[in-house]
Amino acid sequence: MPAFQNAFESHDHAHCADDVLARVRVIVQKNKLRLTPVRQRTLEILLESHKALGAYEVLERLAAEGFGHQPPVAYRALDYLVEQGLAHRIRRLNGFAACMYPGADHEPAFLICKSCDKVAETKGSAFDPALNQAAKTHGFHIERSNIEAMGECASCKGVL
Amino acid sequence: MPAFQNAFESHDHAHCADDVLARVRVIVQKNKLRLTPVRQRTLEILLESHKALGAYEVLERLAAEGFGHQPPVAYRALDYLVEQGLAHRIRRLNGFAACMYPGADHEPAFLICKSCDKVAETKGSAFDPALNQAAKTHGFHIERSNIEAMGECASCKGVL
DNA sequence: GGTCGTTATGTTATGATATAACCCTTTAAA
DNA sequence: TTTAAAGGGTTATATCATAACATAACGACC
Ligand SMILES: [Zn+2]
Ligand SMILES: [Zn+2]
Ligand SMILES: [Zn+2]
Ligand SMILES: [Zn+2]
Numbered sequence: 001m002p003a004f005q006n007a008f009e010s011h012d013h014a015h016c017a018d019d020v021l022a023r024v025r026v027i028v029q030k031n032k033l034r035l036t037p038v039r040q041r042t043l044e045i046l047l048e049s050h051k052a053l054g055a056y057e058v059l060e061r062l063a064a065e066g067f068g069h070q071p072p073v074a075y076r077a078l079d080y081l082v083e084q085g086l087a088h089r090i091r092r093l094n095g096f097a098a099c100m101y102p103g104a105d106h107e108p109a110f111l112i113c114k115s116c117d118k119v120a121e122t123k124g125s126a127f128d129p130a131l132n133q134a135a136k137t138h139g140f141h142i143e144r145s146n147i148e149a150m151g152e153c154a155s156c157k158g159v160l
Numbered sequence: 161m162p163a164f165q166n167a168f169e170s171h172d173h174a175h176c177a178d179d180v181l182a183r184v185r186v187i188v189q190k191n192k193l194r195l196t197p198v199r200q201r202t203l204e205i206l207l208e209s210h211k212a213l214g215a216y217e218v219l220e221r222l223a224a225e226g227f228g229h230q231p232p233v234a235y236r237a238l239d240y241l242v243e244q245g246l247a248h249r250i251r252r253l254n255g256f257a258a259c260m261y262p263g264a265d266h267e268p269a270f271l272i273c274k275s276c277d278k279v280a281e282t283k284g285s286a287f288d289p290a291l292n293q294a295a296k297t298h299g300f301h302i303e304r305s306n307i308e309a310m311g312e313c314a315s316c317k318g319v320l
Numbered sequence: 321g322g323t324c325g326t327t328a329t330g331t332t333a334t335g336a337t338a339t340a341a342c343c344c345t346t347t348a349a350a
Numbered sequence: 351t352t353t354a355a356a357g358g359g360t361t362a363t364a365t366c367a368t369a370a371c372a373t374a375a376c377g378a379c380c
Contacts, residue, residue: 091251134282139314154299
């Protein structure tokens with residue numbers, strides 16, 4: 001288990017990203033995933049920063065590197081990563097972010113800084129208890145939940 | 161306080177919607193809101209069902225009733241309702257739903273049935289404790305949070 | 321009531337996001 | 351080595367959202 005990295009603070013991000021990639025490689029082996037060149041590069045691009053990227057931003061990068069130039073190229077790679085739990089979709093930003101806890105079987109939740117646009121993923125493992133309670137009351141079976149919190153990170157708050 | 165209505169079960173929805181509208185009227189008075197004809201109709205349209213509506217679906221309805229025919233007409237009315245807390249945006253569905261607890265100062269959370277597309281809003285009042293904890297760890301100040309849970313309602317599960 | 325800044329509502333045009341449908345290539349299984 | 355399934359490229363189009371501008375209604379004030 002890696003040391004906790006605060007996405008909002010400056011840190012050795014190369015190490016931070018490599019660490020995720022190392023865990024991804026294990027999962028790829030274990031689950032016999034086909035992490036093809038486009039998919040691999042897409043994941044690496046997402047891992048370059050703690051910001052969520054739009055599909056078209058990813059596409060630009062891929063195209064510049066010799067992959068296809070059309071939207072489905074990016075969407076397919078991104079969708080695959082999301083399906084495999086290696087990336088998450090951040091609806092509020094119409095964007096995608098690499099999963100920081102691949103293989104950890106968690107309900108993703110995100111802290112999104114409105115000032116610097118960085119995104120931190122939290123590794124909660126279960127659903128919000130209040131949500132669970134509500135589901136029970138409604139007779140509803142939750143399969144997936146998405147939590148996106150908007151606010152401001154400490155670094156940005158300090159600057160203001 | 162109105163009786164709890166399970167959005168997924170059949171119920172006296174006319175009463176359910178009227179009840180919300182009654183509470184909206186109080187808020188409009190109290191906060192001196194300008195619930196103009198387009199805005200009022202937009203809210204009523206959202207209240208017709210427990211499904212989230214896309215902006216263009218709302219627009220179609222408004223246009224048919226003599227209001228403007230262009231997207232900004234719908235988006236402006238919807239954005240206003242959201243700003244005033246009378247409606248919520250459901251990012252996962254690219255849609256909007258009337259707030260079922262107007263004036264109740266709550267962090268909205270939604271249960272979305274993948275089969276019948278109905279949406280139930282829960283009246284949790286505070287942030288997810290795990291999310292709060294994560295925010296604390298990250299030195300992050302949460303302003304708003306959105307919780308959207310996908311799954312299946314009891315009615316639909318029974319049918320399958 | 322008339323003046324005037326603010327808010328509201330309509331328009332046209334465009335931007336941004338996402339998917340459908342098709343074709344050929346690669347992969348891995350029989 | 352044949353063959354079905356998955357991948358990756360294309361063109362075209364669907365869907366969602368906003369920018370920019372013009373006119374009309376409102377409301378505070380004199
Ligand atoms: Zn990092
Ligand atoms: Zn920040
Ligand atoms: Zn109802
Ligand atoms: Zn249902």
